[in-house]
Amino acid sequence: MLRKDWNVMSINAEQDDLPARRVRMGSLLVIAVMLVAGIRTTEARDAKEQPQYNVLFIISDDLTATALSCYGNTVCSTPNIDRLAARGTRFTRAYCQGTYCGPSRASFLTGYYPHATGVLGYNSPREAIGDRATWPQHFKNHGYYTARVSKIYHMGVPGGIEAGTDGADDPASWTERFNSPGPEWKAPGDGETLEGNPDGSKPVVGGNTFVVVEADGDDMVHSDGKTAAKACELIAQQRDKPFFLGVGFVRPHVPFVAPRSYYEPFLPYSSMTLPEKIEGDWNDIPKAGINYKTSLNMKMDERRQRKAVGGYYASVAFMDAQVGKVLDALKDAGLEDETIVIFTSDHGYHLGEHDFWAKVSLHEESALVPLIIHVPGQEPAVCRSLVELIDLYPTVASLCGLEVPERLQGEDISPLLEDPTASVRDAAFSVNGRGFLLREDGWAYIQYGEEAERGIELFDMKNDPRQYTNLAENPEYAAVVKTFREKMAARLKAVRTNDLGRH
Numbered sequence: 389m390l391r392k393d394w395n396v397m398s399i400n401a402e403q404d405d406l407p408a409r410r411v412r413m414g415s416l417l418v419i420a421v422m423l424v425a426g427i428r429t430t431e432a433r434d435a436k437e438q439p440q441y442n443v444l445f446i447i448s449d450d451l452t453a454t455a456l457s458c459y460g461n462t463v464c465s466t467p468n469i470d471r472l473a474a475r476g477t478r479f480t481r482a483y484c485q486g487t488y489c490g491p492s493r494a495s496f497l498t499g500y501y502p503h504a505t506g507v508l509g510y511n512s513p514r515e516a517i518g519d520r521a522t523w524p525q526h527f528k529n530h531g532y533y534t535a536r537v538s539k540i541y542h543m544g545v546p547g548g549i550e551a552g553t554d555g556a557d558d559p560a561s562w563t564e565r566f567n568s569p570g571p572e573w574k575a576p577g578d579g580e581t582l583e584g585n586p587d588g589s590k591p592v593v594g595g596n597t598f599v600v601v602e603a604d605g606d607d608m609v610h611s612d613g614k615t616a617a618k619a620c621e622l623i624a625q626q627r628d629k630p631f632f633l634g635v636g637f638v639r640p641h642v643p644f645v646a647p648r649s650y651y652e653p654f655l656p657y658s659s660m661t662l663p664e665k666i667e668g669d670w671n672d673i674p675k676a677g678i679n680y681k682t683s684l685n686m687k688m689d690e691r692r693q694r695k696a697v698g699g700y701y702a703s704v705a706f707m708d709a710q711v712g713k714v715l716d717a718l719k720d721a722g723l724e725d726e727t728i729v730i731f732t733s734d735h736g737y738h739l740g741e742h743d744f745w746a747k748v749s750l751h752e753e754s755a756l757v758p759l760i761i762h763v764p765g766q767e768p769a770v771c772r773s774l775v776e777l778i779d780l781y782p783t784v785a786s787l788c789g790l791e792v793p794e795r796l797q798g799e800d801i802s803p804l805l806e807d808p809t810a811s812v813r814d815a816a817f818s819v820n821g822r823g824f825l826l827r828e829d830g831w832a833y834i835q836y837g838e839e840a841e842r843g844i845e846l847f848d849m850k851n852d853p854r855q856y857t858n859l860a861e862n863p864e865y866a867a868v869v870k871t872f873r874e875k876m877a878a879r880l881k882a883v884r885t886n887d888l889g890r891h
């Protein structure tokens with residue numbers, strides 16, 4: 389299914405979609421195109437006789453799968469991400485390896501778990517990996533043009549976006565790189581600080597704060613509008629080599645800022661529904677399991693909570709529209725049939741479940757990520773296998789016929805694209821700096837501390853998918869907990885067994 393005669397496919401794609409002005413140039417151009425396609429075919433055959441696809445990697449920031457209509461949200465409509473899902477494989481159980489930006493991005497970009505590189509903060513992973521190639525760098529080393537637009541490695545939002553700086557980027561990964569400065573919370577419009585502002589006296593502020601701004605002006609006022617425009621421009625450029633293009637959108641990361649029109653479906657904010665609130669919901673959760681942002685410590689009453697949901701959704705809708713522009717550019721360039729498209733987020737997000745907000749938590753909404761992979765010629769599918777973002781590097785290398793370095797800690801999940809009923813792993817693994825998650829088919833096991841000294845959570849995900857009842861202290865589940873403790877110890881040991889020489 390995935391293997392096609394690249395020579396024929398590539399030439400057809402180019403001929404079918406050649407813009408009129410280029411057709412007029414006649415047979416000379418067609419011959420040139422055939423030559424380029426021929427060279428690329430030869431290179432690919434030298435590796436694994438597979439086509440050397442372009443790679444378009446689109447990543448949103450702080451996006452929970454629960455906010456997307458293709459993942460079942462009935463309030464927030466995301467038609468552009470949905471149309472990619474409709475022709476690709478949508479993974480329903482993909483997990484990040486770190487539940488906040490820095491470690492998650494450093495992990496999938498290097499192919500190592502956070503406890504292998506030691507990157508649990510917001511630094512570049514380069515020092516930890518030495519001269520080993522990152523995911524994009526591996527493609528660069530194999531003749532690809534590699535570029536990033538905006539946030540692929542960690543960048544501070546909103547500060548780094550306001551400043552237009554590179555953040556914890558890795559220059560060796562890219563042929564070219566582009567930042568997309570934007571006004572963020574300073575965008576003109578109607579703004580409100582929701583967090584830590586119970587009497588409403590605080591002005592709109594920056595930083596990692598829940599702020600909603602209904603902004604004046606159009607998409608191009610904002611960082612993500614500029615990111616989409618630059619990505620479209622790069623896609624439209626004719627090159628004599630395949631590309632690996634990383635497109636990083638910063639919404640729906642706070643501040644929730646978007647042009648006014650994107651807010652309309654979510655007004656009035658009082659119409660937004662909140663997750664069910666359970667009396668005593670926190671009583672069976674260890675202190676280390678209470679998220680760093682809660683309705684309580686953010687001092688957000690229900691009006692503010694509903695506005696936070698509406699503001700988040702408006703940011704998602706705005707980001708989705710930018711994704712649409714990039715997908716359109718790929719189609720307009722005639723490159724859909726030779727480009728692998730991936731859409732994901734660096735981690736999930738709480739929108740009031742358990743009165744938790746934002747990321748870092750190891751609960752389902754925060755550790756699960758949306759993941760859609762489209763490979764040309766592939767049948768659309770929904771895959772329920774447990775997968776990890778760390779799998780992207782080996783998978784995409786394999787799909788493009790590049791060698792897959794032995795040292796990588798993820799799995800090649802490309803077999804799932806041919807058979808979505810298959811499975812590649814028994815458990816997904818994630819961390820948040822003080823805790824560890826093992827997510828199996830029927831269970832979520834969370835342990836705080838290397839020896840579980842700060843507590844344990846165990847959830848029966850079949851009967852309690854919203855994680856209301858922690859079974860860790862229930863004597864009936866003592867054997868399950870014991871087994872998970874052993875599995876976790878083995879997993880931590882495996883993660884630390886690698887070629888980086890750190891322990």
Ligand SMILES: [Ca+2]
Pocket residue numbers: 449450488489641734735
């Ligand atoms: Ca993030």
